[in-house]
Each structure stands twice: as structure tokens, then as C-alpha cells.
Amino acid sequence: MTRPVWLFDLDNTLHDANPRIFPHISRSMTGYLVRELGLSEEQAGELRARYWHRYGATLLGLMRHHGTDPHHFLRETHRFPDLGTMVLRQPALRNALRALPGRKLVFSNAPRSYADAVLDVMGVRALFEAVFSIERMRFRPKPARRTFLALLRSLGVAPARCVMVEDSSANLRMAKTLGMTTVWISPLTRAPAFVDLRLRSVVELPRHLDKLL
Incomplete structure (x- = not known):
């Protein structure tokens, strides 16, 4: 593969969001529905589950049925008291990324401000050419086919040149359908x-380049 294009997911790919980040976001989303829609916590949880099952994201259901401003929703649900202590860093990540051609x-699918902040905390923001966040996707999250196609058009590359690195099997299925390496x-x-x-971790990638390129 000539000069590959590496497409990295963020949460649970470049860092482990399960212990601290995701629980905080979940509480924030439930609180948002309680405040903005006048629901109980139980009702908010049920609505989130319903929209997730139907649309693949709480935000899409809120936009469609409640006219929610996506920028306001993302801003309010991605506030962190001390992001620096919540992000679980991988010490070898920077060197591993630098070793990839x-x-x-x-x-x-995360908002841009959050993605940039996490990458800054990990000290790897400068290693990435760009961040394609949910705003840049026009709030159509992965694994929407048109979102992948819009990304490819923006980059001006063929799917066969791309290596998609993800924790989500649904997103990887779409990537493979389009012809990417997964x-x-x-x-x-x-x-x-x-x-x-x-792989268990992205830091293992440099040791497996012969299987991918």
C-alpha cells in the first residue's frame, strides 16, 4: 500500500474511555434530558435507550423529535471537571503513532472540542493531520455510509489506501464494505x-505493519 491513510477512532481506541469518561458523559446526557425535557431520571434513561436503539445515537433522536440544538447538546454533555485526570494515557502511544508511515x-463521533482536548492531554494532537468530528460529519455518525464517503471525498483518497483502526465492529464492517483495511x-x-x-492496543500496530501494508 503506497502511503497509507490511517483513520483512528478516539474513545476506546486511542484511549480507554470506559472507566471515567463514558460514565461521566452518560450522567451528563441523562441530566441534560432531565433539565431540557422535564423528565425524571428514569424517563430520561428510557428515552436515551429508545433513541439509541432506533437511531444509533441519542442526539439524532433529540434532533428529530425535540428540535434539540446539537451544538448545545454536545457542549453541555461534554464538560469535564478535570479531563487531565480522567484520560487514561498509554505511555507508548506517541512513539507507536510516529512509527506508522x-x-x-x-x-x-465525538465533538471536536472534546476530541482536541483528549488528544492534547495525551500529547499526540500534532501527529494527526485532521480531526473529523461529529460536527464535520453534519451530525451523521459512523457507521453511516454517506459519512464514510464524505470523508473519502474530503481526503481525496480511495478506500483501498485507508486503514481503519476502531473498537466498534459496526464501524469496521462499513469500512470493509467500502474496501478499507480494518x-x-x-x-x-x-x-x-x-x-x-x-489487536489489544494501538501501541502494537508498528509490530504488525507487514500484515497491513
């Missing part, structure tokens, strides 16, 4: 057929 971008970041040992390589 080609272009590197972040392709995340890397699944997961502790599970059995990978779906549409996964080209499974």
Missing part, C-alpha cells in the same frame, strides 16, 4: 470475518 487522522482494537480473541487484524 503515511497520513494519520482521527475519525470520531484493525479491531478489542480484548476479544475471535474477530469477525471483516476484520483484517485484531
Whole structure:
């Protein structure tokens, strides 16, 4: 593969968001629905689950059925008292990313301000050419096909040049359907057929370049 284009997810790919970040965002989203829609916490939780099941994201349901301003929602639900202590850093991440040839971008359903802040905390923001956040996707999150196609058009590259690095199997399925090489970041040992390589951590990538390029 000539000068590959690496597309990295952010949460649970470049860092582990499960212990601290995701619980905080979940509480913030429930609180937002309680305040803005006048719901109880139980009702807010049920509505979030319903919209997630139907649309793949709470925000899409809120925009469609309640006229929610997506910028306001993302700003209010991604406030952190001390992000620096909440992000779980991988000490070897910076060197691992620098060892990868080609272009590197972040392709995340997260808001831009949050993505930039997390990358800054980890000390790797300068290693990425760009961040394709939910705003840049016009609030159409992965794995929407048109979102992937819009990204490819913006980059001016063919899918065959791209390596998608993700923890989400649904996103990787779409990437493979379009012709990308896929890397699944997961502790599970059995990978779906549409996964080209499974790793426990992105810091392992440089040791497996011969299997990808």
C-alpha cells in the first residue's frame, strides 16, 4: 500500500474511555434530558435507550423529535471537571503513532472540542493531520455510509489506501464494505470475518505493519 491513510477512532481506541469518561458523559446526557425535557431520571434513561436503539445515537433522536440544538447538546454533555485526570494515557502511544508511515487522522463521533482536548492531554494532537468530528460529519455518525464517503471525498483518497483502526465492529464492517483495511482494537480473541487484524492496543500496530501494508 503506497502511503497509507490511517483513520483512528478516539474513545476506546486511542484511549480507554470506559472507566471515567463514558460514565461521566452518560450522567451528563441523562441530566441534560432531565433539565431540557422535564423528565425524571428514569424517563430520561428510557428515552436515551429508545433513541439509541432506533437511531444509533441519542442526539439524532433529540434532533428529530425535540428540535434539540446539537451544538448545545454536545457542549453541555461534554464538560469535564478535570479531563487531565480522567484520560487514561498509554505511555507508548506517541512513539507507536510516529512509527506508522503515511497520513494519520482521527475519525470520531465525538465533538471536536472534546476530541482536541483528549488528544492534547495525551500529547499526540500534532501527529494527526485532521480531526473529523461529529460536527464535520453534519451530525451523521459512523457507521453511516454517506459519512464514510464524505470523508473519502474530503481526503481525496480511495478506500483501498485507508486503514481503519476502531473498537466498534459496526464501524469496521462499513469500512470493509467500502474496501478499507480494518484493525479491531478489542480484548476479544475471535474477530469477525471483516476484520483484517485484531489487536489489544494501538501501541502494537508498528509490530504488525507487514500484515497491513
